[in-house]
Amino acid sequence: MLPFKNRLVKRKEHEQVQKLGNFTSSKNIAIKAMKNNSQETRIGVIVGLKYSKKAVERNQVKRALRDIVQPELKNIVRGYDIVIMARKKEEEKTRSINFKKNILEALEKGQLLINKK
RNA sequence: AAGGUAAAUUGAAUAAUCGCUCUUCGCUUUUGUGAAGGGAGGAAAGUCCGGACAUCAGCCCCGCACUAACUUUGCAUCGGCCUUCGGCCUAAGCACCAUAGGUGCUAUGCAAAGUUAGUGCGGGGAUCGGUAGCGGGUAACGCCCGUCUAGGGUGACCUACGAGGUGCGAGCAGAGACGCUUUGAUGUGAAAAUAUCAAAGCACCCUUCGGGGUGAGCCCCGAUAGUAAUAUUGGGGGUGAAACGGCUAAAUCCUUACUUAGAUGCAAGGUCGUACGCCAAUGCGAAGCAGUGAAAACAGUAAAUUGGUGUUUUCAGUGCUUCGUAUUGGUGGGUACUGCAAGAGCUUAUUGGUAACAAUAAGCCCAGAUAAAUGAUUAUUUUUAACAGAAUCCGGCUUACAGAUUUACCUUGAAA
RNA sequence: UGAGAGAUCGUCUAGUGGUAGGACAGCGGACUCUGACUCUGCUCACCGGGGUUCGAAUCCCUGUCUCUCAG
Numbered sequence: 001m002l003p004f005k006n007r008l009v010k011r012k013e014h015e016q017v018q019k020l021g022n023f024t025s026s027k028n029i030a031i032k033a034m035k036n037n038s039q040e041t042r043i044g045v046i047v048g049l050k051y052s053k054k055a056v057e058r059n060q061v062k063r064a065l066r067d068i069v070q071p072e073l074k075n076i077v078r079g080y081d082i083v084i085m086a087r088k089k090e091e092e093k094t095r096s097i098n099f100k101k102n103i104l105e106a107l108e109k110g111q112l113l114i115n116k117k
Numbered sequence: 118a119a120g121g122u123a124a125a126u127u128g129a130a131u132a133a134u135c136g137c138u139c140u141u142c143g144c145u146u147u148u149g150u151g152a153a154g155g156g157a158g159g160a161a162a163g164u165c166c167g168g169a170c171a172u173c174a175g176c177c178c179c180g181c182a183c184u185a186a187c188u189u190u191g192c193a194u195c196g197g198c199c200u201u202c203g204g205c206c207u208a209a210g211c212a213c214c215a216u217a218g219g220u221g222c223u224a225u226g227c228a229a230a231g232u233u234a235g236u237g238c239g240g241g242g243a244u245c246g247g248u249a250g251c252g253g254g255u256a257a258c259g260c261c262c263g264u265c266u267a268g269g270g271u272g273a274c275c276u277a278c279g280a281g282g283u284g285c286g287a288g289c290a291g292a293g294a295c296g297c298u299u300u301g302a303u304g305u306g307a308a309a310a311u312a313u314c315a316a317a318g319c320a321c322c323c324u325u326c327g328g329g330g331u332g333a334g335c336c337c338c339g340a341u342a343g344u345a346a347u348a349u350u351g352g353g354g355g356u357g358a359a360a361c362g363g364c365u366a367a368a369u370c371c372u373u374a375c376u377u378a379g380a381u382g383c384a385a386g387g388u389c390g391u392a393c394g395c396c397a398a399u400g401c402g403a404a405g406c407a408g409u410g411a412a413a414a415c416a417g418u419a420a421a422u423u424g425g426u427g428u429u430u431u432c433a434g435u436g437c438u439u440c441g442u443a444u445u446g447g448u449g450g451g452u453a454c455u456g457c458a459a460g461a462g463c464u465u466a467u468u469g470g471u472a473a474c475a476a477u478a479a480g481c482c483c484a485g486a487u488a489a490a491u492g493a494u495u496a497u498u499u500u501u502a503a504c505a506g507a508a509u510c511c512g513g514c515u516u517a518c519a520g521a522u523u524u525a526c527c528u529u530g531a532a533a
Numbered sequence: 534u535g536a537g538a539g540a541u542c543g544u545c546u547a548g549u550g551g552u553a554g555g556a557c558a559g560c561g562g563a564c565u566c567u568g569a570c571u572c573u574g575c576u577c578a579c580c581g582g583g584g585u586u587c588g589a590a591u592c593c594c595u596g597u598c599u600c601u602c603a604g
Contacts, residue, residue, distance in 0.1 A: 044488065045488080046488080055162090055505085055506055056504095056505055056506055057505095058506095060492090062488095063491090063492050063493080064492085064493085066136095066137095066493095067136085067492065067494095068493090070135090070136075070493095071135090
C-alpha cells in the first residue's frame with residue numbers, strides 16, 4: 001500500500017481530477033493528472049465494475065497497480081494528483097496483462113517522469 | 118478389496134525482505150517513531166425468509182407498579198435550643214365566637230382514598246396478516262428434529278405431498294359433464310330484461326292432455342361363432358336418460374386450529390464543534406431617497422414688522438432601501454466522534470433428550486476499514502492451488518466450489 | 534452498501550390458470566404504365582432451469598441480465 005500522504009483520499013478531489021485532468025493512456029491503462037498545490041504526489045486508483053464483475057479480481061488489480069507505482073514514486077514529477085484507471089476488453093484475462101509496462105508507457109506520454117539524462 | 122449412502126473437517130506450507138491497517142506500551146508530543154500482538158469466508162455471495170437494535174406512529178378492555186395534576190378526608194405549621202425517642206422556648210394570614218382557647222376559610226407540607234393523563238409490565242379480545250398430517254425445538258421463521266403416508270432403491274438411504282369445504286371444468290371413467298333450450302315459481306324492474314331455484318328435453322302411435330303403449334338405446338343374466346377384440350341373438354325387469362363418482366393449488370372465497378402484531382431501515386439514530394452558504398429578527402455604523410421640526414439666506418406679496426408660502430443650505434430626528442458588522446433563531450450542506458463488535462459469542466467437559474436442542478461448569482477474546490486495510494518479490498516442497506473479499510450484527514435457506522482427510526453405515530466378492 | 538422494479542415477435546406494447554392479441558417493420562398478392570398511398574394474406578415471441586397443477590406467459594423456488602432510488 002501507499003503511505004497515507006501519497007493517496008488521493010477524498011471523493012471531491014477524485015471528481016476534480018476526473019473533470020479537469022489531462023488524459024493520457026496506453027493499452028490497458030488510462031491516466032488523468034492535474035497539478036495540486038502541495039509538494040507531494042498523490043495517487044488514486046480506479047477499477048470499475050466494467051473491468052470485472054468479481055470483487056476479488058478488482059481488488060487484485062488494485063493491489064497490483066499500487067505495488068507497481070510505489071517504487072516509481074521517486075521518479076514521478078512532484079506536485080501532481082494522478083488517477084490511474086484500469087481497463088480491458090472482455091476476452092482478456094487479468095493474468096496475461098503486463099501492467100508495469102503499460103503504466104510506465106502512459107506516464108511517459110504524459111511527461112510525468114523525471115528524465116534521468 | 119471394489120462400488121455406494123449419510124455426515125463432518127480442511128480450503129497449500131515454511132523462511133527472508135519491502136509495504137498497509139488496528140490495539141497496547143514507550144519516546145517525542147504537531148506531524149511522527151520504536152517494540153509486541155491481532156488482521157476476511159464456508160459460503161463473507163444471492164437478499165429468499167426470520168430476528169436483534171434504532172427512529173416515528175400506536176385499536177379496545179382488565180389488573181399491578183411508578184410519575185404528574187386535581188378533588189376529598191385527617192394531621193401538622195416560621196424559627197431556635199437540648200443527646201435519639203421526645204421535650205422546651207417563641208411565633209403564626211383573614212373572619213367569627215370569645216379571649217385557658219376554639220371553629221371555619223386560605224396557603225404550605227405529610228399520609229390515605231378517588232378521578233384524569235402518561236410510562237412500564239402482565240393478561241384477554243377485535244381486525245390486517247402468516248402457517249397447516251401428528252408431536253417437539255428455537256428469540257423467531259416458510260427454518261430444524263422425530264414420526265405417519267405415498268413413490269424409488271437389493272440395501273444404507275433418498276424424494277414428494279399433506280386441515281375441512283366452496284367454486285372452476287382440462288383429463289380419466291362413462292351412452293352422456295357441469296353447459297344449452299323450453300316451461301314454471303320467486304325477487305328487482307314501468308317494460309324490456311336480469312338473478313336464483315325447480316322441472317322437462319330419443320323416435321312413433323293413442324289420449325279425457327293427467328298420462329299410456331310400442332320400438333331403439335342403457336343395465337342384469339345368458340346362448341352361438343371366434344385364441345381374442347368383437348359380431349349375431351334369447352330372457353328379465355328397471356330405465357327410457359343428462360345422474361353419480363375420483364382428482365384439484367404455492368390463484369380466489371368461506372370455515373377450523375395455532376401463531377404473530379405497524380412503517381422505515383445503521384446512509385437507522387445520537388453527540389460535539391461551529392471556520393461555510395441561505396433566510397428571518399434585533400442592535401450599531403455608512404450611503405441614498407421621502408416626510409417632519411428648527412435656524413439662516415433668497416424669491417414673492419403695493420410696502421416696514423410679524424405670520425404664512427416656495428426654493429436652497431445646515432442641524433436634529435423618523436420611516437424605507439442598500440451595504441458592512443455583531444448577536445440570536447431556523448435551515449442546507451460538509452466534517453469529526455459515536456452507533457461499531459463481549460456476542461441468542463467460541464472451545465472443552467458433564468447431565469437430560471432418539472434427535473433438533475437445553476442446562477451447568479471451566480477456559481478464551483477472535484477483523485473493524487471508510488476511494489476502503491491481507492499484497493509484492495525471492496527460495497524450497499507438493500496435488501501447480503477451486504468458488505470467491507467483511508462494511509450494523511446474528512439464525513436459517515438457496516446458489517458457486519479444484520481437491521484432500523476423517524467417521525458411521527450398506528451391497529457384492531474373497532478369506533477365516 | 535442498502536432498498537425496490539422489470540424481462541412477451543426485429544421494435545413498441547396488451548394479456549391476473551384454459552387457442553398469446555394489436556401497431557410499426559419484413560415477405561407475397563391486388564390496385565397502377567411504374568412507384569407511393571390503400572386493401573389483403575403470410576412469417577416472426579412468453580429470459581434460462583426446476584416444481585405445483587389435468588393444464589403455467591401468469592403461481593412457487595432458483596439462476597442470469599437490465600433499470601430505478603438513497604449516496
